[in-house]
Amino acid sequence: MIVFCIVSAKGGAGVSASDAVTTHTSAALPQPLDERTRDRVLSSVLEHAPVSAAELGVRLGFTPAAVRRHLDALSLDGLIEIKRGRGQGGGAGRPARRYVVSQRGQSAIGEDYLAIARAALTRLGETVGAAGIEDFARERFADMEERYRPIVDAAGPELEARADALAQALSADGFVGSTRTVGSPVRRPPTREVPRSTMLGVQLCQGHCPIQGLAAEFPTFCEQETAVFARLLGVDVRRLSTLASGGHVCTTHIPLGRPTAAPADPLSQDSATLSAPATLSTHQQGRP
Template sequence: MTVSSSRAASGCSPEGDTREKIMHTLLNHPRSTAAAIAEQLHLTTAGVRRHLSALIQDGLVETVTPTVVEGRGRPPALFRLTDVGRANFGHAYDQLASEALEALLDFAGEAGLRLFALRRAKRIVGATQPPAVTAENPTQETLLAAAEQVAASLSDNGYAATVQHAGYGLQLCHHHCPIARIAQRYPIFCETEHEVIAATLGTHIQPLATIADGHGVCTTNIPLPPATTT
């Protein structure tokens, strides 16, 4: 069931519109509390909880256990889209794409499939124009700017990507993968994407997790060079 069909089933009601907005919010901000969603959408927390309960019953949203508990008392529940919920955003042509890739393998072999995947990765990642970053002398500032531009390009192509500081590096996160089911069958799409991201940033990267492997978020670590001193 797609988001649009979900709205049709609810008669395009205001409740259907609100639940669609909540799902879009969770797509871009997974592991969110009801209060955070309410603040983002300018709704009441109680109202958001009611919609979340309905989405959970429909199998589109699930609760997750907080990894870090701060302070005393029961931590607030966190919510994220299920695989079914994420499938509402861009999986309509999976079967056709799979058949086309099988045909490509038959005609061009593994080399042809890799060339196709590499060309696609360059289109969605390499089209960015980051600041000049070289493997010899990147700075934290130029690398961060380049990573943010890569994330923006990925988001423009449906990946809901963000960049955040983590330890001594950056983490590039894809909160959605439009080709997750295809990538499960053909890992070359993830491999070439990582290859192009590394080339675009001008530094090595460390893939940590992918949605195609069953994780909730695709996570890539980008080590930062030592801070420059003056």
């Protein structure tokens, strides 16, 4: 299954695709101008993936030939890759070519700390065991939960609004968050027996992960983050894909039409509650 998520153009500090990206030069344009243009193409792929060359041309105001020239150069650098899927019409025919940022491209965007952090966590695991790494990840995301809770609670009780507020908070921290509603609502008014929809939900997408390299080696970071989302939103959430597991975006499914739990003060919960991970969809975890 390919999950198509449209990622918000809002970025956090230190997440611009123009940072630390090496690109090919072109004889057709002066080098600084050509590199800036190519960085804009890479940034647009990051924000709107999976996206076609035609869609990029419209968004950036480039000719098809210009867009393809930059896409070819970024592909040669290994910064983007092609995902093939059905066209927007969903009919038979040649699969559409859509572009996403590659694992190498993600790694090129602000992850110079990775080698030191990985070595430190490896030594921590050798010293105190896997439980020490899990405790470290839990403490890290406890800080995120504390900072995000006032933002999410201020959005009110509606789950869609809370998810949008969570996406904005993630973007401010460099995760390039966005939401989109998926599924079909039921036609008749919902009742206790017949919920608003059996499939309606919100997909919370993260186009960039500042700790992707660490999460790939230490999955507890993804598990603790998912648990925080569930507690902030008050419903069971399921992680459909992660950048750390090879997906082109992190996608968390938030079911609608279910009663949400009353917002809780995390400081009043005991440590066992805080450490309980959200339910993960094991048959879909990490699929792109």
